[in-house]
Amino acid sequence: MFTTRIRRTAVAVAAAAILPVSLAACSSESGDKAAEAPSSAASQQSPEKSEGADKAQVPNEPFGPACASVPKDGAGSFDGMAKDPVATAASNNPELSTLVTAVKKAGLVDTLNNAENITVFAPTNDAFAKIPKADLDKLLADKEELTKVLTYHVVGQKLTPKQLEDGSFETLEKSKLTTMGSGTDYTVNDNSKVVCGNVPTANATVYIVDTVLMPKAG
Secondary structure, three states: OHHHHHHHHHHHHHHHHHHHHHHHHHHHHHHHHHHHHHHHHHHHHHHHHHHHHHHHOOOOEEOOOHHHHHOOOOOOOHHHHOOOOHHHHHHHHHHHHHHHHHHHHHOOOHHHHHOOOEEEEOOOOOHHHHHHHHHHHHHHHHHHHHHHEEEEEEEEOOHHHHHEEEEEEEEEEEEEEEEEEEEEEEEEEOEEEEEEEEEEOOOEEEEEEEOOOOOOOO
16 A cells, blocks of 8 residues: 555656656747747748839839929929929929920920820920020020920820830930930930939929930931
């Protein structure tokens, strides 16, 4: 009888010793699985982040250093310009006042405002200032030549930044201009840089450039 009690006590002690070890093992195994889970989740998310980074390389909103000077609200803001046809939208941007004057002198306000789905390469005031004053005054006084120059800045379709990477497009003036670049860095005809691009208006996409584009003589 006494021996039986000793055996039962020994079994109970052994079970008590084994139970914490078993629980610790289970806890360790669960911990290992939990530790592995974030690593697995991270590996699954990596391709998505990579894909997002690739898409971000091609801008779908206005881009470029000169975009910083565009008002945050009002008629001259991006939201305001998006509601107006292109000639009207340009008139609300102080950096395009010389262009607007030229468009008015050429009688092209209605032509541009009534056109559908066009792209306008819009020279800044500084772009016009690169032209010697005597030459600029002469151009502004010659309606036929002025019309030729201004319509050379207009393409009869809306162009995305992707299309500008290596493009050649016929203008309303009937001769072609070329574009090249990538990301947020584009040039037109090799010498005119896009300083604020992909700006939407009610009927056009605008790329503001730092040099006036001149069609080839002939």
